[in-house]
Amino acid sequence: MDVAHSRVLEVGIPVACRSCQARHGVVCGALSNSQLRELGRHSLRRTVGAGCEIIAQGSESSSYSNIMRGVVKLCKVMPDGRQQIVGLQFAPDFVGRPFVRESTLSAEAATDAEICVFPCNLLDRMISEAPELQRSLHDQALKELDAAREWMLTLGRRTAGEKVASLLYLIATHAEPQTATSTDFDLPLSRAEIADFLGMTIETVSRQMTRLRKSGVIRIENFRHIIVPDMDELERMISA
Amino acid sequence: MDVAHSRVLEVGIPVACRSCQARHGVVCGALSNSQLRELGRHSLRRTVGAGCEIIAQGSESSSYSNIMRGVVKLCKVMPDGRQQIVGLQFAPDFVGRPFVRESTLSAEAATDAEICVFPCNLLDRMISEAPELQRSLHDQALKELDAAREWMLTLGRRTAGEKVASLLYLIATHAEPQTATSTDFDLPLSRAEIADFLGMTIETVSRQMTRLRKSGVIRIENFRHIIVPDMDELERMISA
DNA sequence: CGGGGCTTTGAGGCAACTCAATTCAGGTGG
DNA sequence: CCACCTGAATTGAGTTGCCTCAAAGCCCCG
Structure with a gap:
């Protein structure tokens, strides 16, 4: 695909998306222009400081995010305060647990970060309508699983x-x-x-x-x- | 769905599938009768003894499996012999890493087990044709990811x-x-x-x-x- | 009955933890 | 500009939980 052609395709998408780090990431890279417009209409860019909690462990979350800049850590804590980071996510990763509302872990900005937040319901619906998107999220889940297992080796041995x-x-x-x-x-x-x-x-x-x-x-x-x-x-x- | 009706539906599927533990599991439960027939035509039931290696770490694997009976352990070993089990799978789980041929871990029967083996190519094709199947495998991947992260807490803390x-x-x-x-x-x-x-x-x-x-x-x-x-x-x- | 594999038990050592003190960098106010 | 404060990181000393090495026990099976 040549540059001029790619420019033309960019015309139909939200302005804010054109220069977004996550534009070609797991979620947005798998959407059609009209889907991207719809998601854009219901999404919100947010700048969060280091240490800011994006999702709380044990809470019902009603939104997912894309990381546009920065690093997000996924954490689990025990009742007595012991704590384990179980994943690190970098731009332009997707953050969230499709299909399940209650979160078993917390997501927290490790550095200052910019994220793009959108409602679970909307994305869940898009997932079932767009096999391309399902595939893309499936792929990220499998990569995270590979990473988690690699890390289990590190932790255990x-x-x-x-x-x-x-x-x-x-x-x-x-x-x-x-x-x-x-x-x-x-x-x-x-x-x-x-x-x-x-x-x-x-x-x-x-x-x-x-x-x-x-x-x-x-x-x-x-x-x-x-x-x-x-x-x-x-x-x-x-x-x- | 009443029993009589369900009986009728079972007519069109392979004989071996009718009483299979994995019939309503992650893979086969998401297939149409015709897909099930096609998969059945290319699949092979195998009985393996405890300790038998199903997939070798670092090898190119060309087949996936369903567990019909028994327990399978997923292992990672380091060059110096240190070893870590990174997952346990029970019937009727699916065993394999969709989309990637080279395995970063080994799968080994922990107990005597029966598995149903079928070619990667076939299932990969079915995945792209059947959103239902993609969804089902995506769901298993997310559950395994949840389990892996829970285990990271155990290993680390x-x-x-x-x-x-x-x-x-x-x-x-x-x-x-x-x-x-x-x-x-x-x-x-x-x-x-x-x-x-x-x-x-x-x-x-x-x-x-x-x-x-x-x-x-x-x-x-x-x-x-x-x-x-x-x-x-x-x-x-x-x-x- | 005797051998081999797996498991348990014991004694001692070491890597990582705990507690405590010190250093360092950055911010604040005099 | 310096004194002070604060939170983070480093360093040190002592302890402990888990590992290592070694021996003994148990069970299956020929």
């Missing part, structure tokens, strides 16, 4: 050092700016959040980070900014 | 004792015979497999089992048979 290396590698390969070498990036998570993702304590995370720093695998600037001189070296620390 | 209780509870609530109280069952897993599921060692599993036994929460007969006098008591050991 890797050492603290390997866990931290795994997370840094995950973030490096999903970081947004797509720098040439994807060799330096800002951590979207605090040490406490990293601990919650890896199933360990803040202190152990910190110790393992300084171990990686002292062994020259990474450099750390200002706590949040990580530089990886050699990605292969980092990958080797994961031992798989 | 629960103690050894809570982990064992979680597994016993999981199996009790998924056990096949559906005994009146679902209060006693055979473990489909050896101690080594339980350890691989929970991310711990055989010895720790054993110690936690005897701790549960001595505190009266469970009784153990012949290593594999578990009796739970009071399910609420077991649930309380999970502490969530």
